[in-house]
Amino acid sequence: MPTTKYFAQVPPFPSEVQIVPLPKVSLQKLQNESVEESQLLLEACQNWGFFLLDLQQSEKGEELLEVAGKMFDLTKETFDLDQSVLDRYAYKPPHDLTGYKRKGQLKTDDGKMDRMDLYSINQDDILANRPPRRNADPIEAKRAELRQFIESSHSVIGLNPGTLSALCPLDQISETSVRLLLGQSQSTPEYDSITLGGHTDIGTITLLFNVVGGLQILPAAKENTPENWQYIKPEPGHAVVNIGDTLLEWTGGVLRSALHRVSTAPGEQALVSRQSVAYLVRPKNSASMQTLKGEFIPPVEENEGDETRSVNEWAAWRAKQIMLGQLKPQTRGGTRMGKV
Numbered sequence: 001m002p003t004t005k006y007f008a009q010v011p012p013f014p015s016e017v018q019i020v021p022l023p024k025v026s027l028q029k030l031q032n033e034s035v036e037e038s039q040l041l042l043e044a045c046q047n048w049g050f051f052l053l054d055l056q057q058s059e060k061g062e063e064l065l066e067v068a069g070k071m072f073d074l075t076k077e078t079f080d081l082d083q084s085v086l087d088r089y090a091y092k093p094p095h096d097l098t099g100y101k102r103k104g105q106l107k108t109d110d111g112k113m114d115r116m117d118l119y120s121i122n123q124d125d126i127l128a129n130r131p132p133r134r135n136a137d138p139i140e141a142k143r144a145e146l147r148q149f150i151e152s153s154h155s156v157i158g159l160n161p162g163t164l165s166a167l168c169p170l171d172q173i174s175e176t177s178v179r180l181l182l183g184q185s186q187s188t189p190e191y192d193s194i195t196l197g198g199h200t201d202i203g204t205i206t207l208l209f210n211v212v213g214g215l216q217i218l219p220a221a222k223e224n225t226p227e228n229w230q231y232i233k234p235e236p237g238h239a240v241v242n243i244g245d246t247l248l249e250w251t252g253g254v255l256r257s258a259l260h261r262v263s264t265a266p267g268e269q270a271l272v273s274r275q276s277v278a279y280l281v282r283p284k285n286s287a288s289m290q291t292l293k294g295e296f297i298p299p300v301e302e303n304e305g306d307e308t309r310s311v312n313e314w315a316a317w318r319a320k321q322i323m324l325g326q327l328k329p330q331t332r333g334g335t336r337m338g339k340v
């Protein structure tokens, strides 16, 4: 999440609300190769599939916080556009998810419609790996800042296993995107309403910048009932990082991909609009979904049959399964669940 400046502009997260006790992992300590910090990171990725990344006291981290602030400003400028202007950039699901998604187009867990406006910007468009696409004016005007945000986010997460950065290079075509999100303020809040339905992220890793609360996760082994969902409290100077399904598959289920959603923000935070910014990393399209080999990864057993599809084929299959209702997103992987 960006710096304190953005937190000062909204009501505080209420202290009485129960929150998920997510570990805070320090980027600076990871950069200094702290063994304890790496252990904390691994445990968080196994137990929760989520952690808070403390970006403070690290040059790279502070740089990212600064540019994440610019992405918040861009989110505001973009969603301040007239509805008729935004509609010109509408996304075209299921094939093209880049562009603007108006609220009310997706079913949420409770059978109602979502309340989240999204604008997805393709990484290859910003880095000029493909012919440019015409985006809404505020986005066109901030191409340089978007590039900075992508490069800075990529370098922060590229720190960890070397394999990950090799499989998600910046110069090869992928579906990696920057997503700007807006949940509108509610003058008479409906606290049980879902803004963006429960899902897992399909990619490898997601870096999320939140100021206002609302993001919730369903802890492992908990039934999907309203009382089991718990809020993540946004912290100044930290990003929320979560593991996606691709990393779960690549690690043979060692890491957890957790179900999460956005609900109405708690307390007085529901009275203000909620912006958030996500950097959703996908592998290069030509990569394989095959389980990686490594010290911590259980070998694939003969009767299991390893995944042989490419990232592209697998993503198309998965999207279709979800649409047909044959695959329901759920928390998978991690220590407590063993192999998937």
Ligand SMILES: O=C(O)CCC(=O)C(=O)O
Pocket (backbone or CB within 6 Å): 179, 181, 196, 201, 208, 210, 215, 260, 261, 262, 276, 277, 278
């Ligand atoms: O807005 C948020 O905090 C979460 C967004 C999210 O989960 C997503 O874009 O995949």
Ligand SMILES: [Fe+2]
Pocket (backbone or CB within 6 Å): 199, 200, 201, 206, 260
């Ligand atoms: Fe997500």
